[in-house]
Amino acid sequence: MAFWAVMVALSLVAKPQSEAEFRTWAPVVYVLAGAYIAGLTSVVWVLMPYAPYDLRLVVALFLFGLVVNLILNKPEGINFIRPAIICVTGSLAAFFALHPGPWSSAVVLFCLLFGGTLVALSGVFPTAMSEAFNARQVAVQALADAQTARAATTRFLASASHDLGQPLNSARLYFDRLMGSTSGRDRLKAAQGVEGAFEAIGQMIDQVTNYLRLDAGALASREAAVQLGQVIAQTVEQHEPAARTARVVLRTLSNRLVVAGDPILVERVLGNLIHNAxxxxxxxxxxxxxxxxGSMVRLWVIDDGVGILPADQATIFDPYVQGSDHAGEIRGGYGLGLASARLMADLMGGRVGYDPRWRNGSAFFLELSAC
Incomplete structure (x- = not known):
């Protein structure tokens, strides 16, 4: 007991933290295990000779309980259980054989049978307990994932009913104006409004179906050498009208870098990042x-906008998630643009990310292997 007290005091003073320190302290566990076995065995030979017979039986039961507790709480990677069982139950059997009493023969037989059973179970029971614990952890994680997925689906349905309702209502209003107006100019504007509303609906449906195909693994990546300068120019040109409408200036940096990826997926990921910005x-x-x-190339989309809050940075690429700081903005969409970009990057063996070091807006990137 004094030895254990000294070792515990030293561990509290040293407070090992690093892996190297833990390796240094690891042999102490074996020393403590040996001392524990020696302590239990010494109880049999040092204390029990001075106890009356009925107290000896009580001590024997107490030692049996300690041995069973050892099996139930076996430290990971420490294999001293069987020596402890053999030493304790063997010592008890030998002690009662050498000190006859009313029940000595039965106690000796019980010690031998009980010890043999524990030795046989010592390798099975901890494994079964560990597997049961791991299975419980898997079940808990699966339940948490299911709850997260259900919450995400609920958010998606709420967002879908709201976002789809807006262009549908607009289309209905424009259609009523179209049917009730006699002015050619008003009818033309109403027809353009109906067309724009249905175009918005189509974009929403395309966004959802594209993400669902990615999530289901229905899309494949066809690797090729991709000229980034050409992809950047084409993608920026496609988004110029939307940028002018939003009064945003799109600027590009020319380059001759080549990456390994699917040209269509690279353009889609870049388009998602630009559209999001x-x-x-x-x-x-x-x-x-x-x-x-180094051996990678990062395709950057950097803006001087409101940026991403630190609280949102860990989840911004999750499906059905949008930033919490809208700055009064009424947001549409389903929060699938960045999630889709992440899945497409994964298909190409790359990754998308957000650089939190950028302080004057936000900086997103697509990283792929250089050719």
Whole structure:
């Protein structure tokens, strides 16, 4: 007991933290285990000779309980259980054989049978307990994932009913104006409004179906050498009208970098990042460029907008998630743009990310292997 007290005091003073310190202290566990076995065995030979016979039986039961507790609480990676069982039950059997009493023969037989059973179970029971614990952890995690998925689906349905309702209501109002107006100019504007509303609905449906196909693994990546300068120019050109409408200036940095990826998926990921910046960043300028980082190339979309709150950075690429700081903005969509970008990057063996070091807006990137 004094030895254990000294070792516990030393551990509290030293407070090992690093892996190297734990390796240094690891042999102490074996020393403590040996001392524990020696302590239990010494109880049999040092204390029990001075106890009356009925107290000896009580001590024997107490030692049996300690041995069973050892099996139930076996430290990971420490294999001293069987020596402890053999020493304790063997010592008890030998003691009662050498000190005859009314029940000595039965106690000796019980010690031998009980010890043999515990030795046989010592390798099975901890494994079964560990597997049961791991299975419980898996079940708890699965339940948490199911609850998260259900919450995400609930948010999606609420968002879908709201966001789809807006263009549908607009289309109905424009259609009523179209049917009730006799002015050719008013009818033309109403028809354009109906067309724009249905175009918005189509974009929403395309966004959802594209994400569902990605999530189901229905899309495949066809690897090729992708000229980033050409992809950047094409994608920026496609988003110029939306940028002008939002009064955002799109700027590009020319480059001759080549990456390994699917040209269509690279363009889609870049388009998602640019679209997200135009729609939500409230920026004046968006810069699109690429830079090499060792064996990788990062395709950057940087804006001077409101940025991403630290609380949102860990979940911004999750499906059905939008930033919490809207700055008075009424947001549409389902929060699938960045989630889709992440899945497409994964298909190409790359990744998308957000650089929190950028302080004057936000900086998103697509990282792929350089050719």
């Amino acid at each position: 135009i729609r939500h960043a409230q920026a004046r300028t968006i810069l699109v460029g690429a830079k090499r980082h």
